[in-house]
Amino acid sequence: MSESSRPLLEVEDLRVQFSLPEGIVRAVDGVSFFIREGETLGLVGESGCGKSLTALSILRLITPPGRIATGAIRYRGRDLLKLSEPEIRKVRGKQIALIFQEPVAALNPVYTVGDQIAEAIRVHNKVSKKDALSQAVQLLRLVQIADAERRVREYPHQMSGGMCQRVMIAMALSCKPSLIMADEPTTALDVTIQAEILDLLKRLKDEFGLSMLLISHNLGVIAGAADRVAVMYAGRIVEEAPVRELFASPKHPYTIGLLRSVPRLGGRQRSARRRLASIPGSVPDPLSREPGCPFAPRCTDVMQVCRKLEPELLPLEGERKVSCFLHHPSEGEGSAVVG
């Protein structure tokens, strides 16, 4: 692949482990994906599947007892895992910015929002405090905060959750990054505010040609904002596909179950209450992992091979990938002979 056609970010076989007294938890267990310039990759999965840790790993923000065991994270061709601490600090915020779930908790309560945005600017750019503050006002306007000159002097507690998330977005944009990672950016917000924030993110992304890693458990949010989707389960990506294809014809039994169990507005049939489809059982205990496919205990189409071998994420037609022996039967047979 030539340098120019290379994706902006490539993650290869990322593994994050936590060494606990009870044993080793493989929280992210061999994750590979890429994000192109200007593309939004949706990372979807339930709590504990490793989606947030994947984002934190990209900026090397994993703290003990967790550590990145192996893998490569290539950003514009450079492996971020090989950078020195001062070098990675130049990437954080400047090249790749992170937006968190709890905007109110992510802001410092004792500084004005203007000071906090200005600080982010001054970490990476040589500008005076005054210039940084006037840039902060511009940024607040960009994220559609009315009366920006006044609000720049306000403290986080004077703002609503939705406003704080706009401030976080302004801060993320302050150093003109090329990749934004948004970890459940609207989960803590009310549904009307969520819609506004998602619209804002989309508009800014188009305006500045940003790439985005959008992490969410909400399939509605993913459907509305992502170009491609990766579905995670128990530390692995089990399916990857362009958004329309994933929702139109999910391939992995977990994705199928997940899409079925989402209650849909207007899904109610003529005055009869319908049972929701659900996935039986619960996520496997990360400390006592059985061999085989991690979804096998909950899978309705489980086969013998699934309990013995772990399927790999392999390509299907087009841009699709799935890790399931139903779709790659030969893989199971072949390895079964070897095993």
Next chain:
Amino acid sequence: MSDERNGNLLEVRGLRKYFPIRRGVFSKVSGFVRAVDGVDLTLRRGETLGLVGESGSGKTTTGRCILRLLEPTAGSVRFDGKDLLALSPRDMRRARRQLQVIFQDPYSSLNPRMRIGSIVGEPLAIHRIAKGSEREHRVADLLCKVGLDPSAMRRYPHEFSGGQRQRIGIARALALNPKLIICDEPVSALDVSVQAQVVNLLMDLQEELSLTYLFIAHDLSVVEHISDRVAVMYLGKIVELADAEALYEDPQHPYTRALLSAVPVPDPTVKPARIPLKGELPSPAAPPPGCAFHPRCPVAVEVCPRVEPELLDSGTGHLASCHLVHPVGDRPFG
């Protein structure tokens, strides 16, 4: 009017809960947060009434006032023919056998130092209903009923997942054979695949034990799924109340419309037709005059800031408080 005859289990009238705002050294009361500001609700026996609204709309406070976990400022709560607000603390404690609650957070609502057997059996102990091996049998039955193995009794909450913990919370709520369960965001903290299991369990139990639910939630699709009727709250008031199907297919209040239009659709081929709302939720300490929704309403007219609309029936049991649905001149009682 007897409750038996009209089939109503719970009748809430004019419920208000004002929290005082205290300021200064002498904690002088300088104002009130009107968390619940005149709520009327009726729950028919065996039905599920969904109560939806955004944070700060007063839906949780309404639930807590019905249970008298918070003392209401004004109003009446009639449950099964009794006026709950007139009961002495002792009688109220007896009445609570009939009224139970399931909380949102399955992590903080179970005591981490108690075994599951004691958690689920505690209501039986408090109300001196069963002890010893009889209590143990009852607890085992309850755990089976919610789909857990009776051996769970000897384990601690941390050994269970969120969905299983919520089942434990449900078992505890069922221990005293209640008639009404107030479910306060019972599935909001759960993952989608597990959320569906718990919603199904609640629906099965309702059928089996003829329970009545007040289902408080912010997720409109879950509420649509489980409810027979749905009430929408905004700034401490109910702005619309109707059969679930009517409310979702033909929402009348502009707030309900905006709320429904904002729900993200899990289908990438659907282009959302969002109705944007202006500004932010006003403070419940200083609600706007007239219709509290008028500053954000996309279709507000001249009368809206002046006159507060009443929650009126359009004849089909579909209630809405909006001047555009029920123009001031057309009102039956002017």
